[in-house]
Amino acid sequence: MTFDVVIVGAGIVGAACADEFAQAGLRVAVIEAGQIGGGATAAGMGHITVMDDSEAQFALTNLSQQLWRALADELPQDAEYIECGTMWVAADDEEMDEVRRKQAFYQQRGLPAEVLDAKALAEAEPNLRDGLAGGLRVPQDGVTYPPCGARFFIERAESRGAEVFLGKPVVELTGKGARLNDGTFIAAGLTVNATGSWAPELTPNINVQKRKGHLVITDRYPNFVRHQLIELGYLKSAHSISTDSVAFNAQPRKTGQILIGSSRQYAPKQTNPVATAPGSVPADKQIDPPILRRMIDRAIEYMPRLAKLSVLRTWTGFRAATPDKLPLIGMSAIENVYLATGHEGLGITTSLGTARLLADQVLKRAPAISFEPYLPSRPMKEHDHA
Amino acid sequence: MPETITLQINGESVMVPAGSMVSTAVALAQQESVSSPRVSKGLDLAAAALAHARATDTQPLGFRRSVTGETRAPLCGMGICFECRVTINGQAHSRSCQIPAAAGQNVVTDCGATDCELSDDAATPDSRFPTPDSQLLIVGAGPAGIAAAIRAAESGQRVTVIDDNPASASPGGQIWRADQAKPSSPEAREWFERLKSVNVKFIHEARIFAQPEAGCLLAETADGSCELQFEKLILATGARERFVPFPGWTLPGVTGAGGLQALAKSGWPVAGKRIVVAGSGPLLMAVAAYLKKRGAEVLLIAEQAAWSSLMRFGVELIRQPSKIAQAVSLKKQLAGVPYWPGCWPVSAKGDGKLEAVTMRRGGKTCEVECDYLACGFYLLPNIELAGLVGCEVLNGVVTVNEFQQTSLPNVFCAGEATGIGGLELSLVEGQIAGLAAAGREDEARKLFAERTKQRRFAEVLNRTFALREELKTLPTAETLVCRCEDVSFERLQRQTSWREAKLQTRCGMGPCQGRICGAATDFLFGWGMESIRPPVFPARLENLTR
Ligand SMILES: Cc1cc2nc3c(=O)[nH]c(=O)nc-3n(C[C@H](O)[C@H](O)[C@H](O)COP(=O)(O)OP(=O)(O)OC[C@H]3O[C@@H](n4cnc5c(N)ncnc54)[C@H](O)[C@@H]3O)c2cc1C
Ligand SMILES: Cc1cc2nc3c(=O)[nH]c(=O)nc-3n(C[C@H](O)[C@H](O)[C@H](O)COP(=O)(O)OP(=O)(O)OC[C@H]3O[C@@H](n4cnc5c(N)ncnc54)[C@H](O)[C@@H]3O)c2cc1C
Ligand code: FES
Numbered sequence: 001m002t003f004d005v006v007i008v009g010a011g012i013v014g015a016a017c018a019d020e021f022a023q024a025g026l027r028v029a030v031i032e033a034g035q036i037g038g039g040a041t042a043a044g045m046g047h048i049t050v051m052d053d054s055e056a057q058f059a060l061t062n063l064s065q066q067l068w069r070a071l072a073d074e075l076p077q078d079a080e081y082i083e084c085g086t087m088w089v090a091a092d093d094e095e096m097d098e099v100r101r102k103q104a105f106y107q108q109r110g111l112p113a114e115v116l117d118a119k120a121l122a123e124a125e126p127n128l129r130d131g132l133a134g135g136l137r138v139p140q141d142g143v144t145y146p147p148c149g150a151r152f153f154i155e156r157a158e159s160r161g162a163e164v165f166l167g168k169p170v171v172e173l174t175g176k177g178a179r180l181n182d183g184t185f186i187a188a189g190l191t192v193n194a195t196g197s198w199a200p201e202l203t204p205n206i207n208v209q210k211r212k213g214h215l216v217i218t219d220r221y222p223n224f225v226r227h228q229l230i231e232l233g234y235l236k237s238a239h240s241i242s243t244d245s246v247a248f249n250a251q252p253r254k255t256g257q258i259l260i261g262s263s264r265q266y267a268p269k270q271t272n273p274v275a276t277a278p279g280s281v282p283a284d285k286q287i288d289p290p291i292l293r294r295m296i297d298r299a300i301e302y303m304p305r306l307a308k309l310s311v312l313r314t315w316t317g318f319r320a321a322t323p324d325k326l327p328l329i330g331m332s333a334i335e336n337v338y339l340a341t342g343h344e345g346l347g348i349t350t351s352l353g354t355a356r357l358l359a360d361q362v363l364k365r366a367p368a369i370s371f372e373p374y375l376p377s378r379p380m381k382e383h384d385h386a
Numbered sequence: 387m388p389e390t391i392t393l394q395i396n397g398e399s400v401m402v403p404a405g406s407m408v409s410t411a412v413a414l415a416q417q418e419s420v421s422s423p424r425v426s427k428g429l430d431l432a433a434a435a436l437a438h439a440r441a442t443d444t445q446p447l448g449f450r451r452s453v454t455g456e457t458r459a460p461l462c463g464m465g466i467c468f469e470c471r472v473t474i475n476g477q478a479h480s481r482s483c484q485i486p487a488a489a490g491q492n493v494v495t496d497c498g499a500t501d502c503e504l505s506d507d508a509a510t511p512d513s514r515f516p517t518p519d520s521q522l523l524i525v526g527a528g529p530a531g532i533a534a535a536i537r538a539a540e541s542g543q544r545v546t547v548i549d550d551n552p553a554s555a556s557p558g559g560q561i562w563r564a565d566q567a568k569p570s571s572p573e574a575r576e577w578f579e580r581l582k583s584v585n586v587k588f589i590h591e592a593r594i595f596a597q598p599e600a601g602c603l604l605a606e607t608a609d610g611s612c613e614l615q616f617e618k619l620i621l622a623t624g625a626r627e628r629f630v631p632f633p634g635w636t637l638p639g640v641t642g643a644g645g646l647q648a649l650a651k652s653g654w655p656v657a658g659k660r661i662v663v664a665g666s667g668p669l670l671m672a673v674a675a676y677l678k679k680r681g682a683e684v685l686l687i688a689e690q691a692a693w694s695s696l697m698r699f700g701v702e703l704i705r706q707p708s709k710i711a712q713a714v715s716l717k718k719q720l721a722g723v724p725y726w727p728g729c730w731p732v733s734a735k736g737d738g739k740l741e742a743v744t745m746r747r748g749g750k751t752c753e754v755e756c757d758y759l760a761c762g763f764y765l766l767p768n769i770e771l772a773g774l775v776g777c778e779v780l781n782g783v784v785t786v787n788e789f790q791q792t793s794l795p796n797v798f799c800a801g802e803a804t805g806i807g808g809l810e811l812s813l814v815e816g817q818i819a820g821l822a823a824a825g826r827e828d829e830a831r832k833l834f835a836e837r838t839k840q841r842r843f844a845e846v847l848n849r850t851f852a853l854r855e856e857l858k859t860l861p862t863a864e865t866l867v868c869r870c871e872d873v874s875f876e877r878l879q880r881q882t883s884w885r886e887a888k889l890q891t892r893c894g895m896g897p898c899q900g901r902i903c904g905a906a907t908d909f910l911f912g913w914g915m916e917s918i919r920p921p922v923f924p925a926r927l928e929n930l931t932r
Contacts, residue, residue: 035886042889078890147889219479219897219924255453255892260927287920289598296931307928310479312897314930315919 003029003163005362006178006188008170008202011041012146012351013340014194015153020355022160024363029186030154030162031178033169037150040196040347043317045215045251045259046149047228048142048349049086052105056326056373061346062111063369064353065140071352072142076152080145080254087116087125087227088136089248089302095232099136106138113138127224127305143228143251146348170195173202175336190336190362197320199341203332207380208342211321212265212284214292216299219310220256227252231302246295248302258309262345263295264319285316319344324381329357329374338362339376393491405554406653408482408493409460409470412449413654448638448738449482451496453872457738459638461869461902463648464560465550465593466626468870468897468924479897479924483649484591485608486552520546520587522823523603523614525594525771526622527551528559529809530801532577533816534620534823539584541824547586548605548614550593555652557581557588559624560644561672561809564651571712573809595921596930597775601796604925604932611929618796618823621784622816623771625802627665627762628905630853631867631875632860633733635761639740643673643762650680657681659757662743664688664731666851667764668808675719677760685756687720688729688745690763691851696727699850702843708810709843732860734759746856764851766905767803773918789822789830790815798823807844814840858910867910868903870896875910884913897924 005021007014010032018030032038048068050061068081075081090096099115106113114137116124121135154164165186172179177187193203197210231248249261265288292314300307322328322342327350332339338361340354347354357374360367372378390401393408395415402411448457450471460470465484473494474480482493522538524531527549539545549556555564562574569575592605592612603614627642634640641649643665650656660683663674674684689696703709729747734740742755769779778785778793783805790798800815807815814837821830861867863876873893881887884907887894893907894900899922907913921930 035883035889037889038885078892151890216927216930218927221478289596293931296927300928300931307926308477309927310897310924311921311927311930312895312899312924313919314921 003027003186003188005029005190005192006031006186007192007194008032008173008178009039009194009196009198010036010150010154010164010166011039011194011196012037012150012153012348013041013196013343013354014192015150015157016351016355017192017194017340017358018157018162018164019153020359021362022157022162024359028157028162029165029188030157031165031168031170031180031186033167035166036154036164037147039198040317040319041146041150043213043215043315044146044345044348045249045261046080046144046146046348047086047251048144049228049346050106050111050138050141051346052102053325054373057346058105058109059369060327060350060353060357060374062109063356064350065142067352067356068142068144068349069140075144076148078145078148079152080148081142082144082252082254083140083142084252085137085139085227086141087121087229088138089121089125089128089229089231090133090135091231091233092133096133098232099134102136111138112140125226125229127303128229129302129304132302137227141228143253144348145254149348170202173337175334190338192338192340192358193332194340196341196343196347197318199320199328199339203334203337203339206328206332206339206341206376207322208320208328209266209322210318211344212263212288212316212318213261213345214263214287214295214314214316216260216292216296216314217253217312218258218260218306219312221258221309222256223252224305224309225250225252225258225303229302231298244291246291246298248298250299250303250306257312258306260299260306261295263291264345265291266321287314287316320347322380324378326374327354328376329354330361330371330376332376391487391489393487393489393493395493396495402487403653406487407552407649408472408474408480408485408487408491409449409649410653410655411487412472412482412493412495413459416448417655449495452636452869454866456636456866456872457638458636458869459739460641460649461629461645462627462642463645464626466898466901467645471897483652484550484552486554520544520614521617522546522620523548523616523618524620524622525549525603526559526624526801526803527557527588527590528622528624528801528812529561529577530624530812530816530819531559531620531622532557532562532581533813534622534798534800534820535586536577536580536584537817537820537829538620538824539586539820541821541826541829543824545584545586546589546614546616548589548592548594551590553588553590556590559622560648563648573813577813593923593925594771595923595925597920598932603775604929606923606925606929611925611932613932616796619775619798620790620816620819620823621772621775621777621792621797621799621803622801622812622819623768623803624812625765625767625806626901627669628764628766628909629761629902630665630763630857630860630909631865631906632731633862633865634735634740634743636866636869637734637736637740638738639736639757640734640759640761643670643760645762646758646760647673647676650677650682656758659683660685660755661758661760662686662688662731662745662754662756664690664729664743664745664759664761665763666690666853667762668847668851669762669765671713671716671720671725673760674723675716678719678723682758684720684723685754686729686745687723687725688731688747689725689727690730690854690857691727692854693727695850695852699846702846706839706843730854730857731759731761763853763857765802765806767805769803770899770901770918770922772797772799772803774920774922788834789827790819791822805844806848807840808847811837811840811844853909861910867906868893868896868900870898870903873903878907878911884908887913899924 004026800819801812861875
């Protein structure tokens with residue numbers, strides 16, 4: 001079997017890459033150890049959002065958000081795409097300054113964003129607590145259900161000739177192809193490591209670390225939350241890269257459910273030392289009660305009425321984090337082994353931009369945006385927030 | 387205590403007998419609204435409502451609206467299926483079959499259909515439960531839990547028993563639900579009597595949902611939560627009914643078999659109703675007898691197991707005099723009710739509510755008009771809590787050693803959760819667990835022989851009532867398998883595993899957490915069930931922060 005490109009991992013990133021390469025006429029193989037969209041893609045929130053921690057982050061998220069919007073009509077129902085917008089919530093005057101700075105930044109770059117005062121915020125989101133300072137609405141941001149999005153991309157790629165191998169872990173990845181655990185070698189002109197937080201297992205010496213997150217989902221309460229709500233304190237907490245942090249983050253699902261986040265932990269320790277019986281959750285993926293409590297307390301602080309809502313489930317997932325908070329898109333140190341990983345908490349959003357930039361590089365097309373900032377060979381230092 | 391309680395259902399006053407659940411009130415209100423002499427004080431409300439029910443009962447029994455807009459009503463009767471959800475005092479998604487009716491309650495049906503406006507007072511802080519201090523915590527106040535509590539308390543242990551049923555129904559578990567005041571069998575009388583002579587603390591209407599740390603469990607109560615510390619734990623979480631999807635099984639009026647019994651025990655009106663009892667297991671007979679006693683017209687008991695297997699079961703019964711006595715007494719109570727082995731429902735139909743069911747028997751089908759189809763296909767152990775705590779669970783049952791000890795040394799398990807075996811096995815396992823947890827292994831050993839005998843019987847039981855393959859062919863493409871999320875059989879056929887089905891179709895993602903559809907897909911497709919995460923039952927967000 002010979003392909004133009006072998007993509008390892010059918011998360012949202014691998015799936016989007018497969019779709020993009022197949023669309024460009026390449027012969028594509030996708031190899032997935034588990035099931036489509038079953039990794040971080042099954043755990044993430046699916047918020048499609050433009051961020052501005054750096055120019056490079058803005059460029060990639062902005063491109064990606066536009067690509068999602070252009071795709072909206074083609075997405076299947078079960079991808080649950082809604083353009084609900086993001087509401088950045090400011091608790092005090094200092095955060096209001098940030099709202100205005102952010103708005104100016106977005107506006108200058110052509111992204112609509114609207115400043116809301118306290119009263120307008122209360123009208124837009126009546127279940128937020130009293131006494132907040134205001135907010136910034138970014139109306140073109142959206143929400144999706146990622147596992148079905150990934151399946152959609154894979155199916156579309158298949159309809160254009162891609163081959164998909166499910167349930168086959170890759171044990172060795174070179175620029176000439178991928179070896180499966182049963183010894184089969186699938187040859188290709190180039191390979192893409194899109195295995196998310198597992199990427200260092202196939203391509204050692206890349207700077208990707210697991211960053212654990214917790215989420216909570218409620219029963220259906222239509223219209224209780226209307227935008228994806230994120231506290232601006234997020235910027236203070238989420239950016240401290242070495243310590244555990246929580247932030248208020250509440251998302252309206254198309255189902256009427258509310259998805260509540262978020263937490264960030266490096267190398268989380270196991271605080272619930274229960275025996276790992278067959279069929280139980282692996283130790284590192286278990287809920288960490290203290291951080292879950294902190295996260296929920298934060299959510300209730302911003303939205304007191306959340307307290308009474310019925311929670312159906314909690315779970316955790318791993319983000320693939322890089323030191324400078326930008327993904328790795330491009331050739332690795334190994335000839336013809338490309339990387340598409342390191343998307344941290346934005347991989348659902350940036351999957352589409354990633355696929356576009358990777359194909360631009362491989363096919364030597366004029367790039368949609370400059371791809372230099374995301375090249376794996378870039379010098380990386382810890383990003384500190386302004 | 388007043389004899390009746392008045393509450394508001396969709397803005398109308400409804401009176402119910404004290405001790406009723408909210409579900410009963412909703413059922414009565416809907417019968418009422420068709421043609422109502424408004425029930426006035428002094429009238430026997432249930433009787434008045436019922437008199438009108440037969441002639442005029444055309445309103446669908448709507449409790450909630452499903453994701454695709456179907457009208458739904460209770461299925462399981464025990465707080466598992468979430469079909470009975472209504473909004474109570476602004477609190478959406480409340481399980482009406484588990485919440486006692488209280489004066490002045492404001493109940494709104496159709497929850498899930500419209501926006502919900504939570505009232506502000508719904509967000510006031512709660513009165514928290516005091517933390518009981520006990521050496522031994524027992525979860526489940528059914529026969530196994532009661533027997534364990536008695537033997538442990540007799541051995542000097544400080545025992546707390548927690549159960550999610552309201553105090554009006556508990557202790558008793560499923561079989562002895564609401565039986566304490568007037569026990570329905572000599573066995574029940576004996577154990578409730580014995581319970582009086584020991585000092586055991588009961589916590590009712592509290593459902594365990596999480597284990598924040600080893601040695602500590604969290605339970606949700608009506609208006610708060612309580613934290614339970616323990617040195618030793620006995621899980622006696624019992625069983626639930628298994629449901630097999632067939633066309634029409636989501637219609638109001640199709641309930642579990644034990645489900646309708648549980649509903650009737652809390653006052654749900656069954657008198658004068660035409661009922662088909664169907665599915666599998668000895669439970670069908672018990673349910674039919676109970677419904678008949680409550681004035682229902684039981685048209686038929688349909689047992690899917692074949693005559694030949696039942697005959698073998700009969701032979702085993704003969705070895706157990708006490709079970710023969712039960713069987714004979716049931717037979718007497720059910721005089722005149724046809725009992726058809728090798729018969730099962732293939733579809734149910736009706737306009738917004740059950741009107742008739744099609745039964746198959748010996749290759750032929752026939753249609754039976756009825757008001758209820760009480761239908762459960764044997765039982766399934768409740769193993770979720772054991773899984774949460776970290777006990778080994780294999781092939782759907784909790785693994786235990788000869789002392790009913792699980793893979794965790796301080797956690798024991800007894801009753802149906804270790805495998806379906808019926809009342810006597812639950813009682814003897816409960817006793818062994820209680821004694822072993824109290825360190826009295828020698829006493830426990832004396833009961834091993836009895837347990838061996840009961841386990842042998844259980845094996846016969848499980849073989850006899852094993853589900854036939856034909857039942858796998860009942861669903862059609864459009865039949866909904868996941869009732870919480872309205873996922874059709876056809877969509878599931880395209881999936882290859884439970885996890886894939888969850889991720890791609892939302893099957894199993896609803897409030898029952900897959901307890902209903904997971905059992906069905908396990909039967910239909912042979913998919914196992916997935917890992918267990920807290921909360922093991924839906925719980926209010928504030929309670930997760932304890
Ligand atoms: C709590 C949380 C919240 C988040 N919220 C958001 C959000 O709101 N918005 C957003 O844009 N992003 C969000 N993210 C981030 C987003 O989920 C991820 O960035 C994204 O899913 C990454 O996709 P991926 O395809 O790179 O990785 P994955 O989805 O993890 O896919 C990798 C795949 O590779 C497979 N694989 C691994 N090793 C092998 C091997 N050896 N052989 C074959 N296959 C292999 C795995 O089985 C897996 O399917 C969130 C993440 C978390 C954890
Ligand atoms: C719906 C139903 C009806 C039945 N009716 C009959 C009958 O009429 N005749 C007959 O012979 N057999 C009947 N059975 C079988 C009968 O249940 C068993 O034979 C016997 O009662 C088992 O006893 P147990 O103590 O193991 O469990 P159960 O009696 O089921 O008791 C378990 C208790 O634990 C509680 N519980 C479970 N999880 C939690 C939690 N997380 N937090 C708090 N509490 C919890 C449950 O609500 C329940 O009250 C019925 C079974 C079911 C499911
Ligand atoms: S039936 Fe409840 S989740 Fe499927």
